Amino acid sequence: MSLVVFVLLPGVHLLDLAGPAQVFSTAADFGQPYRIAYVAEHEQVLSAQGLPLIARTRWPQLNGDDLIVVPGWRTRTLGGGPALSDAGSAWLREHHAAGGTVASVCAGAEALGRAGLLDGRRCTTHHDHQDELAARHPHALLVRDVLFTTDDRVVTSAGIASGIDLALHLLAVRHGPALAAQVARDMVVYARRNGHEPQDSAMLRHRSHLDDAVHRVQDLIDARFTEPLPLAHLAAGAGVSERTLTRLFHRATGGLTPLRYQQTLRVEHAEHLIDHGATVESAARQVGFEDARMLRRLRSRTPHTTVREPSGHGPRTDG
Structure with a gap:
């Protein structure tokens, strides 16, 4: 005991x-x-x-x-x-x-x-x-x-x-x-966050709902965000149709699609890697992007997004 x-x-x-x-x-x-x-x-x-x-x-x-x-x-x-x-x-x-x-x-x-x-x-x-x-x-x-x-x-x-x-x-x-x-499930804590997760992360911002099907899909995306995750695969995991999943996900997360949620996780993890010395290109590959262009493009869509380069380079602002 x-x-x-x-x-x-x-x-x-x-x-x-x-x-x-x-x-x-x-x-x-x-x-x-x-x-x-x-x-x-x-x-x-x-x-x-x-x-x-x-x-x-x-x-x-x-x-x-x-x-x-x-x-x-x-x-x-x-x-x-x-x-x-x-x-x-x-x-x-x-x-x-x-x-x-x-x-x-x-x-x-x-x-x-x-x-x-x-x-x-x-x-x-x-x-x-x-x-x-x-x-x-x-x-x-x-x-x-x-x-x-x-x-x-x-x-x-x-x-x-x-x-x-x-x-x-x-x-x-x-x-x-x-x-x-x-234990997390019994406590209705759907996401068990890892220690390296930021104190203000996408999993916090988009987990305040009570839609169990959407939580199951988010659990899957959180665990495999670096992999290609077709909508049909996610819908099957939630036990709903693709159209229903898109509608439920949009409603529960305040307007996100499953793909956009996955991209948000990738960008946040890429930021973490860059903060710890990775190049933008290396971080992009590690989080699942084929190259850094998509990572830069997603950052440019977010106002006031700071691109932090490894030590030796000053920060700059995209967009």
């Missing part, structure tokens, strides 16, 4: 806490060996949303299979927010040193930083706190604009809903993607 311990600090955000807790609770409902516990330095913790929470006040004994999660809290600045005691920080360090995993959501990365667990490791946090986290912990390797990072059993996520993505990722690593998909 694995214990998942949530460390509650004053002003904890409910969704930072409830999202990951729901993931592991749902996994337990499906027969996985998880127990959930809540620990704090005071028995009652007032959440950022005004709901009082009750927690145990003794740091539990853990083994290497157990997981610690530090949800984020409401704060204008990380330095001005709540902090774990020296004993709490030592407990985090000892668990990691013993082979355990430590995770954070949003501002929770500050608790990991104060415990020394971010030094020399990749990490992230909510975009509002990225600059301050980098300044406060200069030895940390901050990764900007991603949903979550993992580095040597230290897992950090961007904040709020991304804690769900972090928890689903941990399930997939421990038990395989089928369980993570089953």
Whole structure:
């Protein structure tokens, strides 16, 4: 039986806490060996949303299979927010040193930083706190604009809903993607986003609907966006006609066709590759375009699209 311990600090955000807790609770409902516990330095913790929470006040004994999660809290600045005691920080360090995993959501990365667990490791946090986290912990390797990072059993996520993505990722690593998909489906979280996905991505912008057939098609496109995906193949996967799929997709996504949705994913992934040093031509091939002309053409159709070249070239604006 694995214990998942949530460390509650004053002003904890409910969704930072409830999202990951729901993931592991749902996994337990499906027969996985998880127990959930809540620990704090005071028995009652007032959440950022005004709901009082009750927690145990003794740091539990853990083994290497157990997981610690530090949800984020409401704060204008990380330095001005709540902090774990020296004993709490030592407990985090000892668990990691013993082979355990430590995770954070949003501002929770500050608790990991104060415990020394971010030094020399990749990490992230909510975009509002990225600059301050980098300044406060200069030895940390901050990764900007991603949903979550993992580095040597230290897992950090961007904040709020991304804690769900972090928890689903941990399930997939421990038990395989089928369980993570089953839990996501039960929670009506149709897309399990990867850690490298931007905090504002097409999968976020076009997933706020409840059309199950369209979600199934989006799942297929998300997994195979680099491949040719004929409309007939997508329609068969959704169990509807091509004409019906086009109509449903257009309505659910605010005017997109399946092809345009796929192209949007390709462009976003190409941007990510270019940001990490790939040439435009190389990025275009990696995301499924035959050459860079289509990639440039799609960018030119989007107002204010910045084409970022690899290091050594300044940015320019197409269109």
